[in-house]
Amino acid sequence: QVQLVESGGGLVQAGGSLRLSCAASGRTFSNDPMGWFRQHPGKEREFVAGINWSGGSTSYGDSVKGRFTISRDNAQNTVYLQMNTLNPDDTAVYYCTARAGGSVYYFQNPERWDYWGQGTQVTVSS
Numbered sequence: 844q845v846q847l848v849e850s851g852g853g854l855v856q857a858g859g860s861l862r863l864s865c866a867a868s869g870r871t872f873s874n875d876p877m878g879w880f881r882q883h884p885g886k887e888r889e890f891v892a893g894i895n896w897s898g899g900s901t902s903y904g905d906s907v908k909g910r911f912t913i914s915r916d917n918a919q920n921t922v923y924l925q926m927n928t929l930n931p932d933d934t935a936v937y938y939c940t941a942r943a944g945g946s947v948y949y950f951q952n953p954e955r956w957d958y959w960g961q962g963t964q965v966t967v968s969s
Contacts, residue, residue: 848939850866855929860929867921870958873896873920875896877915878922878948879892882938890949891911891924892913896917900948910927929965934966935965936963937962938959
């Protein structure tokens, strides 16, 4: 059974930083794209960042460019999201995701991604 388990969410003040982790089990994703989405209450899931199999290529949503950094450790089957200069608009549930093959790591349509974590809440206070 494939599982993606996020950790690292929580409450932070505006201007602060958080680092999310997503540990995968049940399947190795070292050859597959991985990514992060987020969902604000009452809104659709929004693409945050994607990373190719090697970590050499990344893509970001416009609202997080320059502030967030995605990375991965294939030996640990883990993907990370470093979030800096957080603001209240970043408050959301953050989801880790992975694709079962393919090379595209920047699909903004969540239906193009195959595996999902349960989500972790990030709350940024003003």
